[in-house]
Amino acid sequence: MRRREFLTQSAASIGGVLIYSRQVFRLSAQANQSIRIPLRFFSQAEALIIAAASSRIFPSDETSPGAREAGVAVYIDRQLAGPWGRDRYRYTQVPFEENAPAEFGYQGKATPQQIYRQGLKDLKGFNRLGPREQDQKLKQIEATLFFSLLRQNTIEGMFCDPMHGGNIDMMGWQLIGFPGPRMSNYEDVDTHFGEAFRPKPASLRQVTRGKVRPSEDLE
């Protein structure tokens, strides 16, 4: 799997999919090519920091792409602007308990939007640091709630259905050999034992030929 192919394809798909406009975020796809992606929650400066940080969590290297190419920052931007970012899916009645034991889950007051805004304050200029300094900075905040959300959201953005803005061109799925919502594995499930079976991935919209709407676009 060559990196150049991902990038070429991803450029085309980004241009065709995004129709929202508020702020515009410039993502460097290749030295001579850039794609303008409208933002819903982040400022441009914030989006550049998130793109840089998520790509240290899930880096690209000589053999395979990572969070930057997969559009993870775009995914996170949309999630934060949507019902999840506003804590629509959480019980938020008082009293909160900021120091609850871990087995009760997050019990604090701050919403994902607020946790990101607060966390981003500690990462000013992050995208202009070198990789080693970036990793050092992330190690300092490793134990924070912000970092654990960013790490989880990075994984989501790598492997979600492309309709959510991440996993552009299904590059996350291609990395791990996941075919997406494949309608039937009937002939294959009890064969291919011990050898990799890797059907060509297809997204939910491709499979259903329909306009499935992701939750972040519903409200």
Next chain:
Amino acid sequence: MKTLPSVDVVIIGGGWTGLLMAKELGSRTALSVVVLERGGPRKTNDYGDDMDELDYTIRFRMMQDVSQETVTLRHDSSRRALPLRQHGSFLPGSGVGGAGEHWSGVCPRYLPDCFEYGSKRLPEDHAIQDWGVTYEELEPHYTRVDLLLGISGKAGNIRGKQIEGGNIFEGWRSAEYPTPPTKIPYFSSMFAEAAKSLGYHPYPVPAATTSRAYTNPDGVSRSGCTYCGYCETFGCMIGAKSQPTNTLLPVIEKRKNVSIRTGAWVRRIVHDASENKGKASGVIYFDANGQEVFQPAGLVFLASWTLNNTHLLLLSGIGEAYDPTTGKGALGRNLTHQVNFSAATAFLERPLNRFMGSGASGIMLSDLDGDLFDHSKLPFLRGGTLSARSARSLPISEWGVVPESVKATWGPEWKKAALHYYDRTGRIGFSGEHLAYRDNYMDLDPVYKDHFGDPLLRLTLDWRENERKMADYVITKAIELAREMGAKDVTPFSGLQSYDATRYQSSHVQGGAIMGSSPERSVVNPYLQHWQLSNLFVLGASSFPQNAAANPTPTILALTYRTADAIVDRYLKNPAPLA
């Protein structure tokens, strides 16, 4: 408040039990039946476009809206309870079909001795009691459930005759499963081989993800499973997984005497001791427009999700709330969950293609369940099943599982290891029995409210030594199995600490409105009829006095069938206590 014309039957909850009762009463009687479901409507073929892990598995689209109502938890009664602010250790459903829509479809029966513990040595603080029904009595109803759902499997005991390849330890069955076992994916077949070579008796998981096209005795047809892997937390896109909407709804929709009202959130069961002693008179609910409605009814079925049954009885002031210090009161006692975890995570050499499978296709073994193995030198009672299934093999959920030797949790080293192991990782799961204890119970929370302003249900729940030692023991067995499968690296489960509300365990939370033969120690009689209000029946796993290792849905449905029979054959002729 608006008062509607009276109906014969009102059923609270449109999940497995509520819709099965609606189907039975709607088909076998001319009674007018209204089902009140607080979630949204669903049709028989509603899931053509739901195969999205993010919205369905990670954001829980099919589940109860916890922003409106959740439960609180504390580990013992000396502490303050905290709300479960996000879904975690169990997943109540919402909408027509309830949790029966998003289940995996694993369908074993309970071991016969689960219903009657007899004179076993029991821990001092236990609250175990008999169900008031025996396996012998339930067997015909279990068979009806097999036929209704078209369960796929291989019998191991037909009328006492042991059959190799099936579960030779199961209670006797009157017939073979209606459909043959599902196809078995690679990891599960490796597990079967390893189990056999270690002397166990593995068998195909009994599955409601039916192996081939099937028409049930009601004339309802479903297609066979295509092993797409989108089962748990999803509705089945082709209807191969038996769900209330594709198994019960097609019958109900043809009955003019049954109607389903969605968006109807029941707040109280009404009972007036002075006017109509010993009877419920109907229910109060908020309809989809927020209008408060009184629906009078001759017969009331409480058939919501297990914890919500107890919650509504407590809010309605029906029955005496349990007090663990005195042992008095039956409502809320015997809260149990299930001892469920990934006992061993096996890192293998060959790719597994684990995107293929179904929630219930796989292999399990019962050699370590119940009293089927020698406990004489073991520091715990009872046991559970080990299994290798293909459920939940989607990439957001499964990415990043690496051997313990990999210390990084992000960055290049982590990515490289996670990429290598992504499709080489399999889990050996354990599902174990949870005993009932005097101090594991439910009541109303004094602090936290639901969005109507009513108190939330409070769970007081923690593991005891029996569960912790059972876990430690089966972990060693799972490691042996993983090694036998050729795993170079094995990560064992870390062991049971305090009850962890963030780790999904199973949605098999039981008790609270338990069945039994004594009104002092149970809420409903063996026909699930309320001891105090004889026209109120409380269906579902809230009636289980303690939990078994097996998945509960077949037992829940068998008990519902038995209640339907008792109502049609006896109660309607003489509306009085059935026991």
